[in-house]
Amino acid sequence: xxxxxxxxxxxxxxxxxxxxxxxxxxxxxxxxxxxxxxxxxxxxxxxxxxxxxxxxxxxxxxxxxxxxxxxxxxxxxxxxxxxxxxxxxxxxxxxxxxxxxxxxxxxxxxxxxxxxxxxxxxxxxxxxxxxxxxxxxxxxxxxxxxxxxxxxxxxxxxxxxxxxxxxxxxxxxxxxxxxxxxxxxxxxxxxxxxxxxxxxxxxxxxxxxxxxxxxxxxxxxxxxxxxxxxxxxxxxxxxxxxxxxxxxxxxxxxxxxxxxxxxxxxxxxxxxxxxxxxxxxxxxxxxxxxxxxxxxxxxxxxxxxxxxxxxxxxxxxxxxxxxxxxxxxxxxxxxxxxxxxxxxxxxxxxxxxxxxxxxxxxxxxxxxxxxxxxxxxxxxxxxxxxxxxxxxxxxxxxxxxxxxxxxxxxxxxxxxxxxxxxxxxxxxxxxxxxxxxxxxxxxxxxxxxxxxxxxxxxxxxxxxxxxxxxxxxxxxxxxxxxxxxxxxxxxxxxxxxxxxxxxxxxxxxxxxxxxxxxxxxxxxxxxxxxxxxxxxxxxxxxxxxxxxxxxxxxxxxxxxxxxxxxxxxxxxxxxxxxxxxxxxxxxxxxxxxxxxxxxxxxxxxxxxxxxxxxxxxxxxxxxxxxxxxxxxxxxxxxxxxxxxxxxxxxxxxxxxxxxxxxxxxxxxxxxxxxxxxxxxxxxxxxxxxxxxxxxxxxxxxxxxxxxxxxxxxxxxxxxxxxxxxxxxxxxxxxxxxxxxxxxxxxxxxxxxxxxxxxxxxxxxxxxxxxxxxxxxxxxxxxxxxxxxxxxxxxxxxxxxxxxxxxxxxxxxxxxxxxxxxxxxxxxxxxxxxxxxxxxxxxxxxxxxxxxxxxxxxxxxxxxxxxxxxxxxxxxx
Numbered sequence: 001x002x003x004x005x006x007x008x009x010x011x012x013x014x015x016x017x018x019x020x021x022x023x024x025x026x027x028x029x030x031x032x033x034x035x036x037x038x039x040x041x042x043x044x045x046x047x048x049x050x051x052x053x054x055x056x057x058x059x060x061x062x063x064x065x066x067x068x069x070x071x072x073x074x075x076x077x078x079x080x081x082x083x084x085x086x087x088x089x090x091x092x093x094x095x096x097x098x099x100x101x102x103x104x105x106x107x108x109x110x111x112x113x114x115x116x117x118x119x120x121x122x123x124x125x126x127x128x129x130x131x132x133x134x135x136x137x138x139x140x141x142x143x144x145x146x147x148x149x150x151x152x153x154x155x156x157x158x159x160x161x162x163x164x165x166x167x168x169x170x171x172x173x174x175x176x177x178x179x180x181x182x183x184x185x186x187x188x189x190x191x192x193x194x195x196x197x198x199x200x201x202x203x204x205x206x207x208x209x210x211x212x213x214x215x216x217x218x219x220x221x222x223x224x225x226x227x228x229x230x231x232x233x234x235x236x237x238x239x240x241x242x243x244x245x246x247x248x249x250x251x252x253x254x255x256x257x258x259x260x261x262x263x264x265x266x267x268x269x270x271x272x273x274x275x276x277x278x279x280x281x282x283x284x285x286x287x288x289x290x291x292x293x294x295x296x297x298x299x300x301x302x303x304x305x306x307x308x309x310x311x312x313x314x315x316x317x318x319x320x321x322x323x324x325x326x327x328x329x330x331x332x333x334x335x336x337x338x339x340x341x342x343x344x345x346x347x348x349x350x351x352x353x354x355x356x357x358x359x360x361x362x363x364x365x366x367x368x369x370x371x372x373x374x375x376x377x378x379x380x381x382x383x384x385x386x387x388x389x390x391x392x393x394x395x396x397x398x399x400x401x402x403x404x405x406x407x408x409x410x411x412x413x414x415x416x417x418x419x420x421x422x423x424x425x426x427x428x429x430x431x432x433x434x435x436x437x438x439x440x441x442x443x444x445x446x447x448x449x450x451x452x453x454x455x456x457x458x459x460x461x462x463x464x465x466x467x468x469x470x471x472x473x474x475x476x477x478x479x480x481x482x483x484x485x486x487x488x489x490x491x492x493x494x495x496x497x498x499x500x501x502x503x504x505x506x507x508x509x510x511x512x513x514x515x516x517x518x519x520x521x522x523x524x525x526x527x528x529x530x531x532x533x534x535x536x537x538x539x540x541x542x543x544x545x546x547x548x549x550x551x552x553x554x555x556x557x558x559x560x561x562x563x564x565x566x567x568x569x570x571x572x573x574x575x576x577x578x579x580x581x582x583x584x585x586x587x588x589x590x591x592x593x594x595x596x597x598x599x600x601x602x603x604x605x606x607x608x609x610x611x612x613x614x615x616x617x618x619x620x621x622x623x624x625x626x627x628x629x630x631x632x633x634x635x636x637x638x639x640x641x642x643x644x645x646x647x648x649x650x651x652x653x654x655x656x657x658x659x660x661x662x663x664x665x666x667x668x669x670x671x672x673x674x675x676x677x678x679x680x681x682x683x684x685x686x687x688x689x690x691x692x693x694x695x696x697x698x699x700x701x702x703x704x705x706x707x708x709x710x711x712x713x714x715x716x717x718x719x720x721x722x723x724x725x726x727x728x729x730x731x732x733x734x735x736x737x738x739x740x741x742x743x744x745x746x747x748x749x750x751x752x753x754x755x756x757x758x759x760x761x762x763x764x765x766x767x768x769x770x771x772x773x774x775x776x777x778x779x780x781x782x783x784x785x786x787x788x789x790x791x792x793x794x795x796x797x798x799x800x801x802x803x804x805x806x807x808x809x810x811x812x813x814x815x816x817x818x819x820x821x822x823x824x825x826x827x828x829x830x831x832x833x834x835x836x837x838x839x840x841x842x843x844x845x846x847x848x849x850x851x852x853x854x855x856x857x858x859x860x861x862x863x864x865x866x867x868x869x870x871x872x873x874x875x876x
Contacts, residue, residue, distance in 0.1 A: 002026035007058030010065030010093065011036040011046070018062055019046050030054055033065075038224060055083050060090070067094035075099060080106040086113045092144045095120040104130050107137065118144045188232060191281045194316035195233040197330045198286050198309045199240020201318070205305050207292035212241060216304075218269045218285040222277040230268055237286065238266065283310040283319055289850075296423065297338050297375045298322040303850020321375060324366030328377040332361065335378040337392050339442060349376060349392055356388045373441055396443050397471040398450045400436035403427070404462040406765050412436050419452065421445030437471060446470065570620045574610040577601075581608055589627070595619025669708055670869040676704035677862030684855040706755065716748035736788050743781025750774040775845035782835040782842070789828045789835075796821045796828075827872055834868035837861040 006022045008015045011033035019029045029046045032054040041048045055061065061083070065071050075089075076099040089112055091098055100121055106112040116138045117131070123142060125132050132139055145154065206212055217237060221228050238255040242262060250258050259266060275282045285308040293299045298321050300306045308320035309330065316330040328334065339345045346365065353360060359381040367374035384392075403412070409427045416422050421441035428435045440446040450468040458464040577586075583601050590596055595615040602609050614620040679701035686694040720741075750773045757767035800821045803814050840861040844852035851857055 003028065004059040005030060005057055006060045006062060007032065007049075007054040008046070009033075009051075009054065009061060009063050011041060011048070012064060014092075015062075015064040016040075016044055016046075018064065019044050027060075030058070052082060055079060055087075058084065058087060060088050063089070063091040063093045063097055065093050065097060067096045071097050073097070073099040073102075075103070077102045077105065080111055083111060085111055088112070088114045088116075090116045092118040095123065100129075100131050104134065107134055112136075114138070118142055185232075187280055190311045190314050190316065191284070192232060192236050194309050194311055194330070195236035195284060196240040197316050198284055198307060199237040200244060201240075201330070201334075202286045202288055202305065202307055203241050203244050205293065205295045205298045205307065205321075206288060207294045212288055212291055213263055214265050214267070214289050215241065216267050216269070216287040216289070218271055218287070220271045220273045220282040220285070221280065222273055222275045222282060223280065224272070228270055228280065230270070233281075233284065234266060234268060237284075238264070279311070281311070283308055285320075295321075295336055295338070297324060297336075297373065301854065301856075303854070318377060321366065321377070323368055324375045326364040326366040326375065326377040328362055328364045328379055331379075333380045333383050335376075335380060335384070335389070335392065337376050337378070339374050339376055345374075346376065349378065352388060352391045353378075353380065353384065356384060358382050358384045358388060396440045396446045398438050398440070398446050398453075399469050399471040400438065400453065400466055401433065401468075402458065402464055402466045403434045403436055404459050404464040405434065407434050407436075407458075407464075408764070408768065412438075415458070416449070419445075419449045422449070570614050570617050572612045572614075572620055572624055574612075577608040577610055581610075586610065590623070593619070593623045593627075595622075670866045672704050672708050673862060673866040673869070676701050676708065677859050677866065679704065680855065680862070681859040684859065713748075713752070716745055720745060733788065733791075736784050736791075740781050740784035740788060743777045743779075743784065745781075746777025747774050747781060750777065771845055775842040779839050779842040779846065782839045786832055786835050786839075789832050793825060793828050793832075796825050830868040830872050834865045834872070837864040837868070841865075 001022075003026065005028045006019075008019055008022075008029065008031040011019070011031040015031065015033070019031065022029050023045055029044075030049050030053075031041060031046050032049055032051050036048060038048050049057075063075075065074075071094075074097050080102060083106075089098075089103075095117075098121075103112065103115060107115065114136045115131075115134075118140045119142055120129075120131075120139075125139075131137055145151070202215075203212070215237070217230075217234065219228065219230055219233070232252070235252045235255040238259045239250045239252070242255070242258055242264065243250040273282050285306065287300075288305040289303065291305060293305055298305045298307065300322055306320070306322055307318065310317055310319050318326055318328050318330055318334070320326065321336065337349065339349075346363070350360060360378055361381050362379040364377045365374055366377070400412070407427060409425070412425050412427055416425050416438050419440070422445075423439045423441055425436060425438040428437070438446075438449065440449055447470070450470060453466050453468045456466045458466050581601070586601070587599055590599055590612050593614075595618075597613045597615055599610065599612045602611075612623075614623065679697040683694045683697040683701060686697070750770050753762060754767060754770040754774055756762040757764055757770055800818055803818050803821075806814060838861070840852050840857060843849070844858060
């Protein structure tokens, strides 16, 4: 046996014991088990290998695997064709894992030298079984565990498992639960507890736990993620999430089934981290999307509720809530409360708990930045009563009445966004009069805001005066969206009447440091900034520019050029080339001329132009005189003039392209769109650090957005013309083309009314309705445009493959066709990118959601759409 290789198939309790004994005999032991941990195998001195490697290198194969659909007849003719000739097989697991007829054939062929079998597919086996009667087979009647000592050990193990199950402990021997070896179970025990506690905490952070549909679990480990079996931990997370909201008891056996019944989808990720591999898991992170948050600080940027935990000293700990890092034990009672990071907050909470005789056992404070929002995680020995919790989580919401009947939610947001601690607001218009609610970071900030807004004139024309009081309960933040002032659209109608002056909060202020005044003298929007001065007020002396030397123009020049506005230079411009112009023919004409440097042809939708650069003005003048009126066979007679000399005396092809690009309606629209969304992102980034600069960029964003509305008539007529002429080549494409263009026409048509409503020409009440209809038509159209482009991309790929098969070594025509297909593919991919990006923006208007309405999503989508439009319309 010394030096022989033993392959153990199934490295569980029995398999690992066999390995230890085989190592004592001097054997080289390898194992295959897709669920075994590599670290545990290495601890026994066993190498985990693939199935094929195990069966092909082993001298002995010992089977210790369960019978499942995956392992049924795993050892068949195909497997025996891979084994080393003369291998010996021992099966003391389950009879069905071996195809017995295939084993007989392998024995007869000498591939398998001997087999020792304790189990069979049919027990007892038939009397005439060839396998039982084979001379190279040793059989026992399923008596592998029938010794006195084994029976006694099994009885003790069963009794211990039953007692453990009744005590709520995990069982490694449950036949219909995740099967985990005892040693692995012992190692995972504290993480199993952590998983369940994190699941329960995550459920408590969600408003209406039954609404949870999607949970993402991220396991961070220093071990190989492929060797990390998460089934047990996943089952405990499901148990922790579902059990509090389920009428039935959830356990390891029915956890997955119950989750499926409840419509709960669990996705898992394994991430490798650079920590000690001594422990199986570094941390477990749970993210829940598409829910309402009961604790707004648990919400991260994309709207997900996030918590993270780890095991420290064998005890489950909470490591992170939302974006806040904490470090508290998950044992006993835990209070999570929000606060402002300022002196005295910890003492206030401690005094409240002390007054109710609640002892604090530990506490951790998490904050993002100094003097900003923070959270406290407090462990207490006694469970506090409801009144105590209410005192800690004081109401941070104010109730606002006196609003005009036609008030818009954005108008209220624009009023409140400047107040310290403001987080969210909403308008309720279901009653006779609209009512407003505003949520702040702390009770002190809510009270200060209430006092500030009391009796403020909101709209002088309608004589609207605000009345405020503390609400009875806090405003829920819908779907995890903490109101983001960066996303507010100030193009909505602004109230300008009344005195909105604000002199700051009275002393002593609850805020540190006291906030500066934020109200303008006439309305709650600050006056527009002075016109932008690119020189910042510094005197800039004029730079003398020498005029080019006059060049006498030959009398035969046609056409006559305005040399005053367009002085001659060393570059010639041809603007009347035909669509079929041959570039090589044109290059051959000019390249032989004295002083020729370079030539560039720009092909546009309706015409083709050309720039030719020469070494100096004299050589350009010479060619201009000699070739004027020349005939090109592919284009006809051409006429050229000197190019405009507003830059250094050489061709700047990118600037020339920019001029042509901006001369088109779509070109200037994409430029303005770029300004609009860059301004949005800059405003979001700089709002708290550079408020004055952020305000200027916000005004640029609004102005750019309104400016783009002026192009809607042209875009509407373009869609109409497409429908009128030819929406598609085939009936199906015509149908898709009609749907796509009709949706886009609805978008552009109703955008006119949205624009007129926002600038005050039409009733501002129409703005919301027009915005919804416009966005709905926009998204409808973009969906079908994307479908059309994807169909054409598929057809292009098929055509390219066909051409590649037909292409010869010197087939230039086929190469040119393939080149055109590739160009068309890039353009259509750009079109898909632009339409998908615009679709996100439209969805944000139709149904606000954490992803689409986030400033980064809107800003980046706008830039993707604009830049894809740049690429599609850029002259090439």
